[in-house]
Amino acid sequence: KIEDIDLIIFASYTPSDTIVTTGHYVQGKYNISNAKVFFVSSACSSGLNAIEIIYSFFTSQIAEKALLICADRNSTYSDDTDCVSGHLWGDGATAYFFSTESYSEKDPQIIDVTTQGLGHIGLASRAVYLNPKEDGLKMPHGKDVFIQACTYMAQNTKDIVEINGYSLDDLTFFIGHQANMRILKNVAKQLAIPEEKVLTNIQELGNTGSTGALLVLAQNIKKIARGDLICISVFGGGYSAGSCLIKIP
Incomplete structure (x- = not known):
């Protein structure tokens, strides 16, 4: 159940709000009352940084069920007329659930x-x-x-x-x-x-x-x-x- 999540990490370098992050918004929307929530940013490595943090929280037994939300909205900040790099950027988002336990035989x-x-x-x-x-x-x-x-x-x-x-x-x-x-x-x-x-x-x-x-x-x-x-x-x-x-x- 989504309410059982005890760790939420939002990973991004293009947040629309650095106080009420997407992680906090998701916590509120789904009433995930017992989760630690924070935002991590290290440019395009942010998603893997979050996975490493989740791994560390699991190893130290601080958390057992984690939600990673990783998203970048480059269109907010990019300039399509920039001839050097304006044409490169796109928008995308993913959400992954991590657990110390397997829930099926196919769990990566x-x-x-x-x-x-x-x-x-x-x-x-x-x-x-x-x-x-x-x-x-x-x-x-x-x-x-x-x-x-x-x-x-x-x-x-x-x-x-x-x-x-x-x-x-x-x-x-x-x-x-x-x-x-x-x-x-x-x-x-x-x-x-x-x-x-x-x-x-x-x-x-x-x-x-x-x-x-x-x-x-x-x-x-x-x-x-x-x-x-x-x-x-x-x-x-x-x-x-x-x-x-x-x-x-």
């Missing part, structure tokens, strides 16, 4: 999740930013974003797979941050992941920010079968990065 299991702050590399604080009062959502240094994203998404995918005793060949599907197809193809080439294993929605929806990779998983959930191994790897402005390994038992 989080094997591992990790994130990292990368504010110390490259043009981190200048490459992509959102200033609501001035010029909105901008990416003036897309080349630096491309280089860093390709580097960290590939390395983090390799690391999380191998640390958990698998090889890249064991992956059934790879889901990268939906920034652009050039990045996804570059990462897949570095890791020798066949094109048919790479799931995307960028060509349909654009860069939907922190929810992009999670939205791809939701859209393809019917393709996933027992025994499948899925890796999500993301990169965000600021900079930030993260990866998540999922197994279908």
Whole structure:
């Protein structure tokens, strides 16, 4: 029952309200009285940051049932006339339920999740930013974003797979941050992941920010079968990065 949720996290970098967040709105709408609620933001890594926090809350037995709402409304802040990056952005949202218990034989299991702050590399604080009062959502240094994203998404995918005793060949599907197809193809080439294993929605929806990779998983959930191994790897402005390994038992 939705009323049994004891942790709600709203993950986004485009909130319409930073006080009454979407998490608090959902708590009120569904009368989820016993939940801790907060908002987390780390650009396009926000969704995986939230999953890592949920994992930590479960491990420390602070919570047992969590709701993650991940959404970005880039259209509020983007400028379609911006010839550098105005054409890239899209809007999207997902909601996921996490539990310390399984409710069916097909429940995906989080094997591992990790994130990292990368504010110390490259043009981190200048490459992509959102200033609501001035010029909105901008990416003036897309080349630096491309280089860093390709580097960290590939390395983090390799690391999380191998640390958990698998090889890249064991992956059934790879889901990268939906920034652009050039990045996804570059990462897949570095890791020798066949094109048919790479799931995307960028060509349909654009860069939907922190929810992009999670939205791809939701859209393809019917393709996933027992025994499948899925890796999500993301990169965000600021900079930030993260990866998540999922197994279908």
